[in-house]
Amino acid sequence: MSTRAGIVVTGTEVLTGRVSDRNGPWLAERLRELGVDLAYTAIVGDRPHDMEAALRFMAGQGIGLLLTSGGLGPTADDITAEVVGRFQGREMVLDEGLAERIAEIVRPLLKRWPDVDREAIAAANRKQATIPAGATVLEPVGTAPGLVVPPLDDGGPTVVVLPGPPRELQPMWRNAIETDALRAALSGATVYRQRTLRLFGIPESEIAETLRVAEREGVDLSALEVTTCLKRGEVEVVTRYEPEAEQDYRAFEELVAGRHRETLFSRDGSTVDEQVAALLRGSHPPADPPDGSRPPRTIAAAESCTGGLLAARLTELAGASDYFKGAIVAYSDEAKVELADVAPELIETHGAVSGEVSAALANGARSRLHADVGVGITGVAGPGGGSVEKPVGLVWLSVVVTDREPVTRSVNLPGGRADVRDRATTVAMHLIRRALSAA
């Protein structure tokens, strides 16, 4: 029997949208790796009644494993441990040893704040060390301990109580899965497989049609849970299945690969960012058939409307300094001319948003930074600055690679300023990938 799980993210700041939740998605991925089927994620405010109702709802849906995040801090609105204790029918007790260990962690931190009230700190430590009787303590990573709280009888769910800051929650989860209490709750988990296909440059409805074709051609989709979504301009097709359905999945994947040869760029879950990094290193991205040796190459960019986002994306992966030389954020025309060697006449004749200028930016970046690959981006991010000829969303992009034909193209991107800026970086990544993949 498979163990279903639920996640309860607590915190009025998350519920009201002031802070975006990073823990739900991260825990969801970890549950998937463990083969645990996640049924719900609920976000609740710092209100005991609402939190308890969410826990009871999930328990009523046959959920055997509940994870909570947040509400373990020192302030009065941090109520998770107490609510979970009551939900599990367990008394709250002060763990003196834990209080002392928290005090030891806090002591050196206090040096930064010489004026802090010592008594307030001691009260906070005691509050954080008051836990449901019978719970397994997960030692603090920051200052808050986590908990694994088993049900009083065998019928109910096990609750894993984790802190809100992702950098505390993540290592603590790794400790939690080593505890006997959590292992017991996980013992019934089924193993699922999940495979991801990524496509760029087609509408989502084409995948819907491919699913219908698959059924007509006798591919059995009944054992496959296929979901498709648009993500930063790419179509992602994720399929989840039990190991026995492997043959059905293979048949489905081959059909997608056959119908969408031009647009399917990833069959192994790799992202375009990872593929670009691999191509720059001279290694073959996993999805790429070996077709002779590739030289390692360095890259540089000169970007205008994206304002540094392409450089930030190219440096997101660890080790980027192996291939990324630098970038010029040429926001003003002056910067385009002086830092990226764009001829002022080009801007005068064609305008700053033009293929001529994006090509000059790409060449300028490559030569100024002594790189093998140069990327240029210029566009109208909006909301102002658009015209009939050059509307908001128009972006010109160029990629120049030593010994290859330069590539320049324009796109009209939908959405607001943030969408246009983000989407333009995705288009740039795909242009780089294609320029480096071409034989």
Add this chain to the structure above:
Amino acid sequence: MSTRAGIVVTGTEVLTGRVSDRNGPWLAERLRELGVDLAYTAIVGDRPHDMEAALRFMAGQGIGLLLTSGGLGPTADDITAEVVGRFQGREMVLDEGLAERIAEIVRPLLKRWPDVDREAIAAANRKQATIPAGATVLEPVGTAPGLVVPPLDDGGPTVVVLPGPPRELQPMWRNAIETDALRAALSGATVYRQRTLRLFGIPESEIAETLRVAEREGVDLSALEVTTCLKRGEVEVVTRYEPEAEQDYRAFEELVAGRHRETLFSRDGSTVDEQVAALLRGSHPPADPPDGSRPPRTIAAAESCTGGLLAARLTELAGASDYFKGAIVAYSDEAKVELADVAPELIETHGAVSGEVSAALANGARSRLHADVGVGITGVAGPGGGSVEKPVGLVWLSVVVTDREPVTRSVNLPGGRADVRDRATTVAMHLIRRALSAA
């Protein structure tokens, strides 16, 4: 009586963490503006049973208004309209006029995809136009229509069905609140006020202590819902209250302002990004007491470990070209020397991660880009590259402003590569704010 609301975000891609949800937080803000109390946000996969259970749970918690996002697309996993129809006890009917309107929207889009299957498109249009009887249609912004589905009798909740893509959901919500069906559901809403204070450079426990002091000093907190959280290195204190409690809130805010004079930088909800933009424009940020005229100034940056993120942040707000000249992403030492005029001897003597180099970067950015303000950042983002002397998380930052003393400081930032890069931009924004605010 106040109307409680719930949000049901649908989509296996969101539940499993592959796509982060932007609709829940956005809708939460809109509900707050309407004075509607949000009780829960639930994320469910594309499974009819789970979706219906979440709707029933919320209805059972006295929720009078339910918003759903996602699941209105053309693929078979898009099931929201059908599930909501069943939940409200309403039959599904094909709206022929709507199907024709969708077909008209889709027609011009198809020009981009000449090989698309026409029949597949027609089937998709009909599926998207099959809606619960008696529902109010919200005309498509993309291709999917939204719905306002009232309860069959007066007892149950009204359900507003919205599409998943934020750029479709957001304008459609604005149309939804104009419909009679939604106005009827909102008629019982209480108006709440919400105020935000932001502090930088203190631990969250200090705010907990300030709350205890407030109670000791007789400030009545019983009518105030105060929540505190850490957000990108800042402490945010948000208080929600009914209008009658305005005096209590004022007393509380004055106490916070008195105890945290040095670290409280925003009393009006403005972000450090907005304050920096206002200071650069030469206008006073709202939280700032007028103390004589300020000149408008231009800014430029040279950044290493943040890889373009500071430039991206400085260009996030519309109209940034008024003050942002450009930036140099000086990732390699070569780029530091050639584009930002850092003397190679400085790097040899002090290392690339040093106060000398961050100051040289700031000066180089300012002079190369002819700006009034220059910012330099260099650090160890990790996970590799750290040493005992210069560990991962060490970041040096400098701000130089014409006619002012330059500022250089180092910080040791916790967390992984993404945390260090992001947090370093927050520290930089505060250094810029202070450098420009100083009389």
